[in-house]
Amino acid sequence: MKPRCRLDFRLRHGSSAVVFPRTGRNLPHFPPHVCQAVFHAMSKTKSFGIELLVSLVCFCAASQADDAQARFDSAQYTNGALHLHIANAHGSRYVIQTSSNLADWTALATNSVSQTTFVENAANFPSRFYRLSSLAGVGSIQTVWIVMMENTDWSTFPDNSDAPYINSLLPRFAHAENYRSFNHPSLPNYITLEAGDNLGLNDGSWLPGSAHSQSTTDHLTTYLKNKGISWKAYSENLPGDGTILPLFDGPGYSLDHNPFVYFYDVTGNPPATNSSYGIAHLRPLETEFARDLTNSNVASYNFIVPNDYDQGEKLAPPLNNRVRQADTWLAREIPVIMASRAYTNGGVIFILWDEGVSS
Template sequence: MSRRGRATLPAIAVAVVAVLVAGAAAGTPAAPRTPRLAATGPAAVPHVMLIVEENRSEEAVIGAPQAPFVNALASRYGVATASYAESHPSLPNYLELLSGTTWGVTDDGTGYSFPGPTLADQLQQHGIPWRAYMESMPRPCYPGGGFNGYAKKHDPFMYFRSITGNATSCANVVPFTALHADLASGAPPAFLWVTPNLCDDGHDCSTETMDRWLATNLPPLLESSWFAQDGVVIITWDEGSGGSGCCRGAHGGRIATLVVSSRLYQHASSATPIDHAGTLRTIEELYSLPFLGDAACSCSGDLRSLIESPPTAALTWLTVSHFR
């Protein structure tokens, strides 16, 4: 297999990791360092993380001074400028992201149970390791509607019998703290889903809190060998405000969707309309999986143009001062 060098750790990650280690009170900006070069070329199995945040329209995030980390990512990596949520309220959007349909749901009820299939089922069937990390979840496969900031309505995995009725699959729906151990092991699963708790995802707390959580938790992943090996991190929001939409009739408002890719060597943006089914479609394309539900329609859009660009030396290096 041919190999080519690539920068695996943008200074955005280096800088914030330095803050975590040294402490925010140190006040000394970290100097940029030369990026490590990793072997590239298509990995046997792509590495993808999906992070779902809460209740922000695109204009409340992109360009907002309350979100310096998100905007630093947006200025360096990929941004979908015509991204739309599926519906209101939260739950139908999460169901769409995981299964390609809202199942007709129009509320945040916790008693629903659907047969599947889901993206998790597809990955399981194809032998692709996956895990869903739920912040503040008290234990793996927790069946309750909520706990100390964990909300089932933001955890679509627990709505599907194909997962909850399968002990192996359900054991993959775990507290967020397990991610740190998985990263430390050097062998996290190929697909990672992350849902922060009700405060850290911006649902109950400020945009600053949401941004700070990302600035704390994302850099260790970007510094890992997992990301270096064809890693792609998609950050999206469940719903915006109002009823604007696109594609097959999505009407959940315009949202921000970012793509942080180890194969994207310069900033890129896409004005092609995309909804949550298009995000699912993109993930299925990366793993060469069949399309589920609404993802089967190319009208849902995709994020492929934000995942890869030709190598270039024109990388933008950021220091810790960008996040003060």
């Protein structure tokens, strides 16, 4: 079965992410270091090209599905190239190297691999690993939605009557069961999602400004901005309803669920509530998200944060059930995304949980 490029995706505890194609077989588990290496390599290309990332991972997943005993040993980004180290049940070890040059990545995505991929121990290497024939029909991903939920372990969901919507998604779309949060509480995980690293943060003590803000650290939306790729973050219960940059907590809004306010290129230096760039990119979910979908005014990369109750972090009436609150919100909002033109024309949704405990 050919990989599909339109996906719904759930992480056990989302500290990093990678796209899994639904191949109809058991999906491989990509460890976090593989995810980080792939994303780092993609961030260094001349054009961000999310579809190229999908092509590479579809290639790897289809290969591993063909050889159930194959596994990733490691991945690294060195000297402008991504190296994926693979081993199989017979003890053979292989290395796939892909250049970060845009032309090479494009060739990789279009099955022209002679100049982009080489294999150590090639005589024993299954041809399916490097022919990329399984990529036929994989389309280009144009729009990404990251939907952030809170504090729930993967084991909570299967066959849970409090999560009927999530359980309706599980057999239809790809999901991962073996990911871990970077640290506790929430903030290190959100920072890691945006920056690929916790930047030395091991607790929730950071506040925007002072020594906590990062003036020189590149992060995901820095790369997007530099490549001319649009991005926007939507938060529920956003203080000021989009008229100011929210640098403080509010009812239902937790500052540590908004990783962008910890970077000077978003907030200004020093951070200011009137930062025009920050205000333009951090928007109220209730009044603008559905409108943007309807009007096809959707950024290429969208980061969506429900309020503390709809995320499943805090109890709220009338449900007074964290899992059911989150499931109810997802059941209302995800179909709206899936009905949009942006989703049907090459969209992908990632539903992530920041960690598996209540902190």
